[in-house]
Amino acid sequence: MRATVMYGAGDIRIENVPDPTVIEPSDAVVRVTRACICGSDLWPYKTLEHSETGRVMGHEAIGVVEVVGADVRTLKQGDLVVMPFAFSDGTCMFCHDGLHTACVHGGFFGTGVVDGAQAEAVRVPQADGTLFVLPVGEDDALMPSLLTLSDVMGTGHHAAVAAKVGPGKTVAVVGDGAVGLCGVIAAKRLGAEQIILLGRHADRIALAREFGATDIVSARGNEAVERVRELTDGYGVHSVLECVGLEQSELTSIEIARPGGAVGRVGVPQDETMPASRPAFYNNISVSGGPAPVRAYIDELLPDVLEGRIDPGRVFDRVIGLEEVPEGYRAMNDREAIKVMVKP
Numbered sequence: 001m002r003a004t005v006m007y008g009a010g011d012i013r014i015e016n017v018p019d020p021t022v023i024e025p026s027d028a029v030v031r032v033t034r035a036c037i038c039g040s041d042l043w044p045y046k047t048l049e050h051s052e053t054g055r056v057m058g059h060e061a062i063g064v065v066e067v068v069g070a071d072v073r074t075l076k077q078g079d080l081v082v083m084p085f086a087f088s089d090g091t092c093m094f095c096h097d098g099l100h101t102a103c104v105h106g107g108f109f110g111t112g113v114v115d116g117a118q119a120e121a122v123r124v125p126q127a128d129g130t131l132f133v134l135p136v137g138e139d140d141a142l143m144p145s146l147l148t149l150s151d152v153m154g155t156g157h158h159a160a161v162a163a164k165v166g167p168g169k170t171v172a173v174v175g176d177g178a179v180g181l182c183g184v185i186a187a188k189r190l191g192a193e194q195i196i197l198l199g200r201h202a203d204r205i206a207l208a209r210e211f212g213a214t215d216i217v218s219a220r221g222n223e224a225v226e227r228v229r230e231l232t233d234g235y236g237v238h239s240v241l242e243c244v245g246l247e248q249s250e251l252t253s254i255e256i257a258r259p260g261g262a263v264g265r266v267g268v269p270q271d272e273t274m275p276a277s278r279p280a281f282y283n284n285i286s287v288s289g290g291p292a293p294v295r296a297y298i299d300e301l302l303p304d305v306l307e308g309r310i311d312p313g314r315v316f317d318r319v320i321g322l323e324e325v326p327e328g329y330r331a332m333n334d335r336e337a338i339k340v341m342v343k344p
C-alpha cells in the first residue's frame with residue numbers, strides 16, 4: 001500500500017510499504033477513507049532527526065474495518081469507524097476513569113511504535129477499546145466534522161474541561177490553529193460568556209468569530225496580557241486554553257489567568273520546563289491538561305455533530321490525495337492552510 005513516511009525534518013515521502021495485517025488477536029485493520037495532517041505533525045516536520053527507516057505518519061482517521069483479530073468482539077468487517085489518535089483497551093482503570101491516553105495497554109499512532117494513518121490502511125491495536133463505530137455512511141456530508149472527533153475537536157474540548165470552562169465564565173484561547181478554533185467551539189458549547197482568541201491570522205480569526213469568539217487579541221507578550229486585562233475589567237480570565245505549546249504561549253496563558261483561574265494545556269510542550277511558576281503560585285492558578293482522551297469524549301460530542309449544533313469540520317480548508325501529503329505539510333507549516341484533509 002501507499003503511505004506517508006517521514007525520514008527526518010522536512011523529508012516526507014509517499015512510498016510503498018507492506019500492507020498492515022493483524023498481529024495481535026485484539027487488532028483490526030482499517031482501510032482509511034479520511035485522514036488529516038495535525039499541527040502536532042509539524043513539530044517532527046521541523047525537528048525530527050534523520051533515520052534510515054522513517055516513520056509512517058498520521059494519527060487521525062476515519063475508515064472501514066477490513067479485518068478483525070480473533071479476540072475482537074464489538075467490530076465487524078464493513079463498520080465505519082473513527083480512530084482516536086491514541087489506542088486504548090477501554091477496560092483498564094485509567095480507561096474507566098475516562099483517561100484513555102493513560103491506558104496501561106495504550107499508545108499513540110504514527111510515533112514509530114505503531115504506524116500512522118496517512119496511508120491507505122492502518123493496523124489498530126486494542127481495536128474494541130479504540131475504535132468508535134459511526135452511525136452514518138462512508139461519504140456522509142458530516143465527514144469533516146466527524147473526522148475532528150479523532151483529535152482536534154476532542155482536544156479543544158479537553159482544553160476547555162481542564163481550564164474549568166462553564167456557564168458565564170470568561171475564557172481566553174491561546175493559539176488559532178485547528179485545536180484553538182475547536183477550543184472556541186468547546187468554550188461556547190460549555191456556556192462561556194466571553195471568549196477571547198489570541199491569534200494573528202485573518203482567515204483563522206474570521207472562523208473563530210463564527211465559532212463564537214467575542215474578542216480577538218493579535219498582540220503578543222506583555223501587550224497581549226495588557227489587552228486581555230483591558231477586556232476583562234483588569235482581572236484576567238477564568239479559563240485559559242493553551243493550544244500552542246511554546247514557552248511564550250505558556251507564559252502568556254498564566255499571565256492572563258485571573259487569580260484562582262485555570263489553564264488547560266493541550267499544545268504539546270516543546271520545552272522541558274514550564275515558565276511562570278511564581279505568578280502561577282501567587283495567583284493560585286490551576287495548571288492542568290495533557291494528551292486529550294478523545295475516545296472518552298466521542299460519546300458526548302457526537303450527538304452535537306450529528307444534530308448540527310457544532311460544525312468543527314470547517315477547520316479543514318484543503319482536501320488532498322495521499323500523493324500530495326508532502327505539499328500538505330508544507331502548506332500547513334507555511335500557514336497557508338489551517339488544516340488539511342487527506343482522502344487516500
Ligand SMILES: [Zn+2]
Binds near residue numbers: 089095100103104
Ligand atoms: Zn485502558
